[in-house]
Amino acid sequence: MSEKNKNSVHKKFFILVALALTTASGFAQGNGMAGINDATSMVTGYFDPITKLIYAIGAVLGLVGGVKVYSKFQSGDPDTSKTAASWFGGCIFLIVTATILRSFFL
Template identity: 40%
Template sequence: MKQLNQLVCGNESIFRSIQRSSEKAVNRLMACSVVQKCLMFIFALTVSVGEAMAGSKGAAGFTKATQEVSSYQTPVSNLMKAIAAVIVLVGAFNVYFKMQNGDQDVKKTIMLTIGGCIAFIALSEALPLFFK
């Protein structure tokens, strides 16, 4: 209970200091001339309108960028499948030459070739999921 009382009293002092600060700001604003008030209003209006316009242009830019990147999905997916085919061909020749030479790591080469091919095919199929 004591801690709760300290917490509440601590927050009251914070609230009082915020209240005093806001009262000072209001008093300063009231002491300003009409011209100064108009200039402050125009400045605040300009800043808020500028932020609103920048936000809308930013959203449109992101939308356009997303559409551009999404248009490359199919060609990139096909390119990744072609790379997987090249990995299979090179891996098959590599396995064949290792078998002819009697190397001991033929299984390792087969697993690396199959793993690389599966990885590229899985990535090419998962690529469209990133843009949904």
């Protein structure tokens, strides 16, 4: 193949690649915003059930912690207040985390 034919083939190839990239970017621009909006609506749709699930987990942990603290209190353990603080702190953390995440993203 001569040098002139190689240059011609390379030029045609680069023109074809440039045309393909231009066309592909034109198609991507039209669907990009719709895709972002769809993803946003899908993610925000999950926040209500997840928030309720976190509240339910916090309630169950509160009940389990209450039973554990009551059993320690009845048995006369000296570290009852430390156990109560840790269980109560865990429940408060879950509730505050769910509320803050909801306020940030909705």
